[in-house]
Amino acid sequence: KQRAKMGKQVILWSLAGSAIHKCYPHAHQVMSRVLYAYPEATIVTVGDPACKIQEVAWEKTPRVLRRSGEWSIRESLTFCEYSDLIVGSETGLLNAAAMLDVPKIVLLSHSSPENLTKGWVNTAAMEPELTPCYPCHRMHYGWDYCHKEKDSHAALCQFNISAARVWKRIVEFLGEPMVEVPE
Numbered sequence: 001k002q003r004a005k006m007g008k009q010v011i012l013w014s015l016a017g018s019a020i021h022k023c024y025p026h027a028h029q030v031m032s033r034v035l036y037a038y039p040e041a042t043i044v045t046v047g048d049p050a051c052k053i054q055e056v057a058w059e060k061t062p063r064v065l066r067r068s069g070e071w072s073i074r075e076s077l078t079f080c081e082y083s084d085l086i087v088g089s090e091t092g093l094l095n096a097a098a099m100l101d102v103p104k105i106v107l108l109s110h111s112s113p114e115n116l117t118k119g120w121v122n123t124a125a126m127e128p129e130l131t132p133c134y135p136c137h138r139m140h141y142g143w144d145y146c147h148k149e150k151d152s153h154a155a156l157c158q159f160n161i162s163a164a165r166v167w168k169r170i171v172e173f174l175g176e177p178m179v180e181v182p183e
Contacts, residue, residue: 003082007042014088015047021155022089026163037177103173128160
């Protein structure tokens with residue numbers, strides 16, 4: 001019933017994972033492009049209650065359904081099957097959706113495609129560019145061993161997955177945009 005109320009294309013966007021290196025700093029830029037270029041698309045954002053801070057910018061945007069801290073993990077997982085695209089860092093949500101036919105864009109941080117997404121179905125594994133510490137193969141709950149990008153204060157691995165590269169993958173999965181997006 002919820003899916004029937006949404007646009008023609010629905011993107012489920014997992015805003016963050018369980019550690020500091022699992023938050024994509026370019027999410028708002030990419031989401032803005034999607035909303036502009038695909039006027040019939042809806043973005044559903046999910047995550048834990050801490051992700052509500054990332055949703056504030058979208059409070060007056062009816063095509064962004066803010067569900068962080070509202071939907072349980074079970075509700076978010078169930079909605080994976082009703083989405084046209086799933087985007088997020090390497091989180092439990094993306095891991096659980098690995099074998100679904102639904103297209104997925106995984107923003108890698110500590111894992112490589114070889115040890116995480118190699119066998120996943122219909123998945124684009126986005127690796128950071130020019131990041132000597134990637135893949136570090138460790139969870140980071142503080143900045144002692146995780147490199148931070150100086151301006152955004154995001155993990156370097158997440159920062160170095162450009163919005164342009166993610167946008168290109170979204171277009172590959174959703175098809176040509178209805179509205180051309182200026183560079």
